[in-house]
Amino acid sequence: MIKKVNKIIAISDIHLGEKDCLFNDSKILGEFKKHITEEAKHGSVDELLILGDMFDLSLASYKDVYAKAREFFQSIGEIENLKAIVFIPGNHDHHIWTLLIEEEQITGIIREGKIPSPELKRVDLEYGEKESIFLQGLLKGCMVNKFLVAYPNIFREIGGKLYFFHHGHLLDRIFTPANIILKPKSLQELEAFNSSWIEGIWYHLVQAERLGELIKDGYNEFTGFKAVMASFLEKFHIRDNTVTGRLRGLRVEKLKSEISTYLEDCINWYKETPNTLYSPMNFVFGHTHEKSSGEILDVKGQEIGIYNTGAWHGDIKLASYLVIEGEKKPELKSL
Numbered sequence: 001m002i003k004k005v006n007k008i009i010a011i012s013d014i015h016l017g018e019k020d021c022l023f024n025d026s027k028i029l030g031e032f033k034k035h036i037t038e039e040a041k042h043g044s045v046d047e048l049l050i051l052g053d054m055f056d057l058s059l060a061s062y063k064d065v066y067a068k069a070r071e072f073f074q075s076i077g078e079i080e081n082l083k084a085i086v087f088i089p090g091n092h093d094h095h096i097w098t099l100l101i102e103e104e105q106i107t108g109i110i111r112e113g114k115i116p117s118p119e120l121k122r123v124d125l126e127y128g129e130k131e132s133i134f135l136q137g138l139l140k141g142c143m144v145n146k147f148l149v150a151y152p153n154i155f156r157e158i159g160g161k162l163y164f165f166h167h168g169h170l171l172d173r174i175f176t177p178a179n180i181i182l183k184p185k186s187l188q189e190l191e192a193f194n195s196s197w198i199e200g201i202w203y204h205l206v207q208a209e210r211l212g213e214l215i216k217d218g219y220n221e222f223t224g225f226k227a228v229m230a231s232f233l234e235k236f237h238i239r240d241n242t243v244t245g246r247l248r249g250l251r252v253e254k255l256k257s258e259i260s261t262y263l264e265d266c267i268n269w270y271k272e273t274p275n276t277l278y279s280p281m282n283f284v285f286g287h288t289h290e291k292s293s294g295e296i297l298d299v300k301g302q303e304i305g306i307y308n309t310g311a312w313h314g315d316i317k318l319a320s321y322l323v324i325e326g327e328k329k330p331e332l333k334s335l
């Protein structure tokens with residue numbers, strides 16, 4: 001069953017722990033809190049939905065990530081009339097999902113003196129979310145004390161409309177090389193094929209001590225090089241999609257075929273309720289750090305509204321939050 005709520009605020013790509021995270025500046029965090037508090041005064045917020053790359057486990061240390069996360073949630077957790085935090089991991093914090101799945105289906109089971117099932121259920125096909133006990137610790141002493149996690153998608157019904165939320169990394173072909181070798185037949189397979197790859201690059205390699213340092217330095221040089229190339233190309237009014245990097249900087253226009261493919265695949269994979277996903281729907285994602293609001297995409301004759309929640313990383317101009325309330329058109333706001 002898809003959960004019905006009245007008001008959600010969605011944000012993404014905070015990259016807590018990373019040096020360019022905008023919430024490292026306590027003034028920006030204070031401003032953000034003020035905005036959400038104001039929103040909650042005008043109608044309680046059922047969920048603050050964080051669409052991935054919230055924790056930067058691929059560029060920062062555990063200490064920095066969780067210290068910053070604690071600061072962030074201790075601040076947000078004081079907001080009156082905010083009822084729950086819902087988190088959908090992205091590529092930079094996929095490992096959080098792995099920890100949850102393993103706790104639920106392996107280590108937790110063994111701890112109880114039982115034997116785990118032979119199959120690992122890697123994703124939830126019931127439109128549901130899991131309560132995370134360990135992330136709950138970040139909200140200790142707060143009024144908001146519900147911390148839910150879902151991966152890779154979550155659905156909500158708001159004002160009679162279906163909302164499909166996803167981080168966005170699985171739209172990127174470069175993130176899913178396994179799909180070229182063998183096309184996944186289910187969401188379970190999509191995760192089985194790609195989790196090792198995502199974990200390898202966005203977690204294990206960069207956590208690999210001296211090797212990790214070397215990779216991070218290389219990454220910084222590479223992004224520096226990309227920035228130089230991008231500004232050079234911009235001078236000649238050229239927007240390059242390969243040198244300036246993957247999806248970053250790509251507008252929804254350029255992503256339409258990736259979004260269509262992902263939505264069509266998901267419609268097949270969630271086949272338990274075949275017609276639900278064909279109803280009027282909005283698709284909300286982040287990942288590209290490029291905000292966008294309400295572009296229409298045609299998927300199998302169905303008009304789908306596309307929203308990107310930007311990022312709280314790097315440039316303050318990208319920072320935004322999407323307010324979805326009742327039957328109103330979702331509104332992308334900034335500080």
Ligand SMILES: [Mn+2]
Nearest residue numbers: 053090091287
């Ligand atoms: Mn991402």
